[in-house]
Amino acid sequence: MTVYSRIAGTGSYLPAKVLTNRDLETRVKTSDEWIYSRTGIRQRHIAAENQSASDLALLASHRALEAASVNPESINLIIVATTTPDMVFPSTACILQAKLGIKNCPAFDVQAVCSGFVYALATADQFMRSGQYQTILVVGAEVYSRILDWEDRTTCVLFGDGAGAVVLQRSDVPGILSSHLHADGSHADILSVPGGVSGGKISGRPLLQMEGNAVFKFAVRVLGEVAEEALAANQLEKSAIDWLIPHQANIRIIQATARKLGLPMEKVITTVDRHANTSAASIPLALDTAVRDGRIRAGQLVMLEGVGGGFTWGAILVRM
Numbered sequence: 584m585t586v587y588s589r590i591a592g593t594g595s596y597l598p599a600k601v602l603t604n605r606d607l608e609t610r611v612k613t614s615d616e617w618i619y620s621r622t623g624i625r626q627r628h629i630a631a632e633n634q635s636a637s638d639l640a641l642l643a644s645h646r647a648l649e650a651a652s653v654n655p656e657s658i659n660l661i662i663v664a665t666t667t668p669d670m671v672f673p674s675t676a677c678i679l680q681a682k683l684g685i686k687n688c689p690a691f692d693v694q695a696v697c698s699g700f701v702y703a704l705a706t707a708d709q710f711m712r713s714g715q716y717q718t719i720l721v722v723g724a725e726v727y728s729r730i731l732d733w734e735d736r737t738t739c740v741l742f743g744d745g746a747g748a749v750v751l752q753r754s755d756v757p758g759i760l761s762s763h764l765h766a767d768g769s770h771a772d773i774l775s776v777p778g779g780v781s782g783g784k785i786s787g788r789p790l791l792q793m794e795g796n797a798v799f800k801f802a803v804r805v806l807g808e809v810a811e812e813a814l815a816a817n818q819l820e821k822s823a824i825d826w827l828i829p830h831q832a833n834i835r836i837i838q839a840t841a842r843k844l845g846l847p848m849e850k851v852i853t854t855v856d857r858h859a860n861t862s863a864a865s866i867p868l869a870l871d872t873a874v875r876d877g878r879i880r881a882g883q884l885v886m887l888e889g890v891g892g893g894f895t896w897g898a899i900l901v902r903m
């Protein structure tokens with residue numbers, strides 16, 4: 584019998600503190616008008632000083648587990664996508680496991696920057712299809728506020744903190760139809776955090792740097808290509824898509840992607856105005872938002888699309 588995975592529950596968490604574009608006007612030479620017209624962003628959430636990625640992940644996970652009516656003890660595997668882990672090691676997934684109060688499952692992080700959730704969900708789906716596990720917790724959790732240069736107006740206005748989670752369960756019918764992952768490491772220089780820890784000291788500059796324009800063009804191209812690839816693999820027409828959930832970086836990238844797919848914006852879930860770019864958390868945050876407000880319903884076809892540093896990109900088609 585063929586085994587598939589289905590999304591049994593979704594959850595998300597946003598830190599209480601909201602930082603508006605107007606607030607940013609007092610920190611750097613920018614304006615609400617510039618930020619909103621170039622990106623579609625109005626505000627972002629910022630984690631409290633004592634909140635780390637695993638704290639955000641925990642709250643999102645509890646909500647997803649509750650929605651799926653699953654006890655933490657039933658989890659067979661935890662995968663956390665994050666670029667802003669609590670520490671060098673243990674992985675944020677292991678820290679999350681301990682905070683969930685469970686011990687008997689493997690746990691690891693996936694690092695694919697803004698495509699992290701798509702990579703993590705694709706990995707979880709493969710473990711499910713192999714028949715190894717029945718219940719998998721997949722989380723995207725980020726505290727980008729910690730890796731931003733708050734004096735660099737070209738980057739600090741773009742990102743926010745948050746977490747989203749899904750519980751995957753074994754199913755006789757798909758669920759996840761297919762996943763399509765890509766990477767091209769030769770573009771590392773246009774989006775990176777060029778720092779690390781070496782000899783017990785910080786080496787390089789551990790703050791985000793980006794050539795916005797180059798990233799923009801790359802994102803629009805590959806999001807169009809990988810969406811076509813996912814549809815062709817399933818012999819589906821563009822019109823079969825009920826909802827598109829692209830990575831939430833910039834409303835203009837999202838609009839261009841929707842245009843390429845011939846989808847009206849009414850079929851696209853957007854949260855970038857309220858959440859800004861939460862990297863690996865943006866897709867599960869948007870998914871949970873639209874599941875909870877009743878737009879995404881059982882039986883509908885959803886395309887998830889990510890793109891980010893690496894460069895990495897990918898798409899997943901899911902029957903809800």
Ligand code: UT7
Nearest residue numbers: 612613614617621697736737740795796798799832833891
């Ligand atoms: O998750 C994946 C990673 N990130 C992305 O996908 C982001 C992709 N890129 C983008 O979203 C856009 O390229 C940006 C929003 C980053 C920039 O928009 P743009 O339309 O490409 O603007 P630009 O970089 O060409 O900058 C235009 C001008 C520049 O001034 P000059 O050189 O023309 O005088 C910038 O210095 O806007 C200036 N600028 C700002 N002005 C006010 C840049 N940032 C700001 C700012 N406020 N925050």
